[in-house]
Amino acid sequence: MKTTCRALLAALLLVPPTTSFAQDAYDIMVKVDEVTHRTFPSAVRFITFSTCRYNVQGGKLTCAEKPRIVKFESFAVHKPPPGRMDLDYKALDVIMEPISDKNTVMLSWGYAEDDKASDFWVYLPVLSKVKRIVSVPDGGETGAVFGSEMSAEDAEPQKVIDYTYKMLGEDTYRGRRVWKIEMIPTASRRKRSYYGRIVSYVDKERFIVLKQDLYDRSGRHYKQLSVLEVKQYGHIWLPKKAMMNNLIKRRVTTWDRARVSYNVEIDKEFLSQRSLTDFAYRERRMQYYRQFLDQEKGGTQ
Numbered sequence: 001m002k003t004t005c006r007a008l009l010a011a012l013l014l015v016p017p018t019t020s021f022a023q024d025a026y027d028i029m030v031k032v033d034e035v036t037h038r039t040f041p042s043a044v045r046f047i048t049f050s051t052c053r054y055n056v057q058g059g060k061l062t063c064a065e066k067p068r069i070v071k072f073e074s075f076a077v078h079k080p081p082p083g084r085m086d087l088d089y090k091a092l093d094v095i096m097e098p099i100s101d102k103n104t105v106m107l108s109w110g111y112a113e114d115d116k117a118s119d120f121w122v123y124l125p126v127l128s129k130v131k132r133i134v135s136v137p138d139g140g141e142t143g144a145v146f147g148s149e150m151s152a153e154d155a156e157p158q159k160v161i162d163y164t165y166k167m168l169g170e171d172t173y174r175g176r177r178v179w180k181i182e183m184i185p186t187a188s189r190r191k192r193s194y195y196g197r198i199v200s201y202v203d204k205e206r207f208i209v210l211k212q213d214l215y216d217r218s219g220r221h222y223k224q225l226s227v228l229e230v231k232q233y234g235h236i237w238l239p240k241k242a243m244m245n246n247l248i249k250r251r252v253t254t255w256d257r258a259r260v261s262y263n264v265e266i267d268k269e270f271l272s273q274r275s276l277t278d279f280a281y282r283e284r285r286m287q288y289y290r291q292f293l294d295q296e297k298g299g300t301q
Contacts, residue, residue: 024167029163034207035238041078042263042266043074043076043264044293046071046074047257048256049146050255051068051149051253052067054251073096075266075271075286088110088111089156090109104124105122106122110159118156121276122143149245149252153192162185165182167180168199173210176203177203178210179204183199184196190217195215196215196216196219199213208239210227212224220248222248223244227241227242228254229241240260270285
């Protein structure tokens with residue numbers, strides 16, 4: 001009898017704790033949010049987008065046309081309001097190249113409050129006009145960022161509170177051990193999202209998302225985000241280069257944060273609508289923030 005009890009106890013100890021998977025998935029994504037958005041409350045970045053239609057040859061993507069290259073400077077601040085877990089964020093992105101699009105500006109404001117949609121404005125210098133990008137109530141896709149395959153929704157930080165989570169298991173991606181976590185938009189988020197389901201591949205050691213499969217509301221595998229390179233800043237690893245593949249349109253955008261500096265004190269007024277149209281003011285502030293680029297050093301992988 002004692003032998004049987006010991007055998008039963010040993011068997012129970014070997015059974016994985018499956019009942020905690022839902023909570024585990026949530027806890028993991030909270031940690032991802034902490035690493036990705038809370039480690040550095042502000043950033044100045046020089047980013048390159050390369051976008052093209054593609055063909056698949058020998059299992060590899062190759063551009064079927066000359067890529068469209070867009071280079072822009074990005075300034076962002078993330079801050080949690082008192083008593084809230086999720087973040088308010090503000091970001092200003094200004095195109096440097098190509099010359100035909102130079103000084104096109106996008107201003108983004110995101111909110112920690114539940115049910116409050118993000119705000120996006122774009123200043124088009126050719127028209128000397130500000131255009132507002134709105135979230136479509138029926139979950140239609142928001143506008144593309146600078147003609148890329150990154151939509152405005154893709155560009156905004158994902159809020160933990162906007163999804164429910166389920167652990168799908170473990171896998172390996174680009175030689176890294178990862179958790180596979182399913183993200184389903186809440187009823188509130190679903191009203192403002194083009195996506196009905198997201199599967200995230202989370203690095204088990206560094207707590208960063210290395211890949212996401214994004215499905216539209218009909219269940220179609222619509223896009224895939226793949227991190228191609230990460231860089232270490234202090235003790236934290238963050239994505240440096242990634243690719244957004246539109247599987248339906250067969251268009252791909254590769255983005256590269258070529259230069260980055262974190263923890264820069266960014267003036268609140270600079271991330272306001274004044275910077276959309278006041279060129280002299282915007283340029284003065286940008287000249288000041290540019291000096292911080294490349295001050296953060298680290299290895300890549």
